[in-house]
Amino acid sequence: MKMRQNQTKSSGDIPLTEFPGIGARRAEIFAKNGADGTFGLLRCFPRAYENRGNVIPLASGVPGETAAFELTVSSKPDCSFSEKGKRILRFRAFDCSGSCTVVFFNQDYLKSVFSAGAVFRFWGKLKNGRYGAELVSPQFEPVRYGTELMPLVPVYPLCSGLTQKLVRDAELYALTAAAPEGAPQLLPEKVRLGRGLVSNAEAYRMIHRPNDFAEVENAKQYFIYEELFTFAVGLTVAKTMRRSGAAPAFCDVSFDEFTSSLGFGLTGAQKRAIADIASDMSSEIPMARLVAGDVGCGKTLVAAAAAYICMKNGRTCALMAPTGILANQHYAGLAPLFEKFGFRTALLTGALTSAKKRELRERIAAGEFNMVIGTHALITPDVKLPSPGLVITDEQHRFGAAQRARLGGSDGGERPHVLVMSATPIPRTLAMILYGDLDVSLIDEMPPGRKKVDTFVVNESYRARLDSFILKNVSEGGQVYIVCPAVEQPDDAEEDLSESLKDASGYASALGERLPGVRIGLVHGRMKENEKDSVMNMFASGELDVLVSTTVIEVGVNVQNASLMIVENAERFGLSQLHQLRGRVGRGDRKSYCVLVSDSKGDAAVKRLSVMKNESDGYKIAEFDLEQRGPGDFIKAPDGQLRQHGMLRTNMMHLCGDMKTLEQAFEDAEEAVYKDRVLGAEGYENLSEKIEEMLGTGVIV
Ligand code: ADP
Numbered sequence: 001m002k003m004r005q006n007q008t009k010s011s012g013d014i015p016l017t018e019f020p021g022i023g024a025r026r027a028e029i030f031a032k033n034g035a036d037g038t039f040g041l042l043r044c045f046p047r048a049y050e051n052r053g054n055v056i057p058l059a060s061g062v063p064g065e066t067a068a069f070e071l072t073v074s075s076k077p078d079c080s081f082s083e084k085g086k087r088i089l090r091f092r093a094f095d096c097s098g099s100c101t102v103v104f105f106n107q108d109y110l111k112s113v114f115s116a117g118a119v120f121r122f123w124g125k126l127k128n129g130r131y132g133a134e135l136v137s138p139q140f141e142p143v144r145y146g147t148e149l150m151p152l153v154p155v156y157p158l159c160s161g162l163t164q165k166l167v168r169d170a171e172l173y174a175l176t177a178a179a180p181e182g183a184p185q186l187l188p189e190k191v192r193l194g195r196g197l198v199s200n201a202e203a204y205r206m207i208h209r210p211n212d213f214a215e216v217e218n219a220k221q222y223f224i225y226e227e228l229f230t231f232a233v234g235l236t237v238a239k240t241m242r243r244s245g246a247a248p249a250f251c252d253v254s255f256d257e258f259t260s261s262l263g264f265g266l267t268g269a270q271k272r273a274i275a276d277i278a279s280d281m282s283s284e285i286p287m288a289r290l291v292a293g294d295v296g297c298g299k300t301l302v303a304a305a306a307a308y309i310c311m312k313n314g315r316t317c318a319l320m321a322p323t324g325i326l327a328n329q330h331y332a333g334l335a336p337l338f339e340k341f342g343f344r345t346a347l348l349t350g351a352l353t354s355a356k357k358r359e360l361r362e363r364i365a366a367g368e369f370n371m372v373i374g375t376h377a378l379i380t381p382d383v384k385l386p387s388p389g390l391v392i393t394d395e396q397h398r399f400g401a402a403q404r405a406r407l408g409g410s411d412g413g414e415r416p417h418v419l420v421m422s423a424t425p426i427p428r429t430l431a432m433i434l435y436g437d438l439d440v441s442l443i444d445e446m447p448p449g450r451k452k453v454d455t456f457v458v459n460e461s462y463r464a465r466l467d468s469f470i471l472k473n474v475s476e477g478g479q480v481y482i483v484c485p486a487v488e489q490p491d492d493a494e495e496d497l498s499e500s501l502k503d504a505s506g507y508a509s510a511l512g513e514r515l516p517g518v519r520i521g522l523v524h525g526r527m528k529e530n531e532k533d534s535v536m537n538m539f540a541s542g543e544l545d546v547l548v549s550t551t552v553i554e555v556g557v558n559v560q561n562a563s564l565m566i567v568e569n570a571e572r573f574g575l576s577q578l579h580q581l582r583g584r585v586g587r588g589d590r591k592s593y594c595v596l597v598s599d600s601k602g603d604a605a606v607k608r609l610s611v612m613k614n615e616s617d618g619y620k621i622a623e624f625d626l627e628q629r630g631p632g633d634f635i636k637a638p639d640g641q642l643r644q645h646g647m648l649r650t651n652m653m654h655l656c657g658d659m660k661t662l663e664q665a666f667e668d669a670e671e672a673v674y675k676d677r678v679l680g681a682e683g684y685e686n687l688s689e690k691i692e693e694m695l696g697t698g699v700i701v
């Protein structure tokens, strides 16, 4: 296991220069490794353990497998040269079951260490050499009467200048002389005892000098819980922060007028979500709410109703989308709805010329608009929305918690209500991590009349049939999405990889040759935003029949006429991502299809794709995905980088490891913060300091 954290300084933290054998220079190297004092050193955890206590007889040694042997040296070491000029040190050693030759290279100085009759514990691999069993370059420790060797020897992550022995000795000194009892404890005793965890000092001893693997496990549980708990306290505090300050409390939060103007009835889940929002916005506690629901469940209208409430109370509203395409679409859908009530909507995206942007900003600042829809460009400080009442962000998981904090935060005074829409069906426990600072309205019901999208999994041998299926859809007036995993072949791609991976631009031109007369467009992430938008708009308005793209279309685009979604190299996508993509079709009246193309024969891939074929509930798919592939797909940023929690510098991959424990940590955190009020209290200085480190100083008062 590998975990290191910045530790808060505390009294009793002895500098490493006071350790035997560590001078200023070495202490500096240790500091580079994260150990700038005793407590920092104790937080440098082993990455593995060698089970050297499990000594086996030579005769039971399996060649090629690392094992521990306790052997007596039986011959004086002999030095010679190998054919390649390496110096070889050789001697014989035995135990009650047999004997072997022990070999070291270029280490003549060991000659004096291995005197005949001396006993050592060796750790290494046996191999069958020319003259029988050989133990080559093993680790070794002298066996002396009265001193016990460590049964499990820790292996530390090292930076250059350090050796395992140096770190092991330093850790031992830290554990004994420097007394880890004083090491800063983050877990309140009540929590520790409640969860049956070992003490702080025991945990340090068990991680660095365990007697057995059960102790390692106990120590790990302690440190993981400590990290989860601290994280959960951070989010709990963040949640309180999000609600601090005052937002405008709206007097009139009725919305019937708006919803009855739609021409269709809302689903029960939509009504409940809007009621949650209306109730939030009637209070001056700032709303911080997530509207989550499967693709196509109708989140946009929920957001629109929230905007309506805001505007009719005389405040302006902002809606931010992650892409220009989506901003356009929201504008096209919502502006006419609001127009009916005399509310004016502006569209502000990166596609505008800077002169146009400037002009629009001025008009926005002058109060010409009730609603502004746009992309990230909106959050820049030079967009001054007069008396903002509500900020809505769509598909928020692309923004992250840090931006969220920035959004709500105005300069000390009034802050707007915040509403977040997410179309990623995420398992509840993961939602706690990604959106732990928000309240949640879940839309768990689809608008009536939604038809199931028939899904097929096919391989390359279906290519000709697939082409004619595209033609059939197009000739019937439908439209087709084709999604490829890569934009274009990377120059340095491995041969076998580039052969099988479909790239969007190559694919589009090949398809054009195979299907003349079909109007094909291409969209990928490396295009400029306005180029993307214009192709996308052509597809939306029916000027294109087929849109070949990378996953840029994943998010929320709504083309009612689209009837076929083809995903190439489908095995390369996460299930939730495939579900998102499938959600792009079947949005209108047309019978719609999704074809997943994959030549992968691996068991896991086949099983995953068959889940897509048989399951249409996004949450069930998400649960399956989480179980099979871990949380990576949910928390990856669009660029594929593992997402760090925006606000809390914690590796989420690690946090997601164990959902059950995570839930317990949240329970304990709430109790500690709200009931026991530990933050800022005496005896909890380390925890309080840590939280301020996460969220900024001054958050605890
Ligand atoms: P998403 O939740 O994926 O953002 P949208 O809000 O884009 O879904 O809605 C998908 C489609 O369903 C839109 O065309 C929208 O007009 C329509 N829709 C939303 N709510 C209802 C409803 N209650 N009844 C019928 N159609 C609805």
Ligand code: MG
Residues within 6 Å of the ligand: 299, 300, 423, 556
């Ligand atoms: Mg949407």
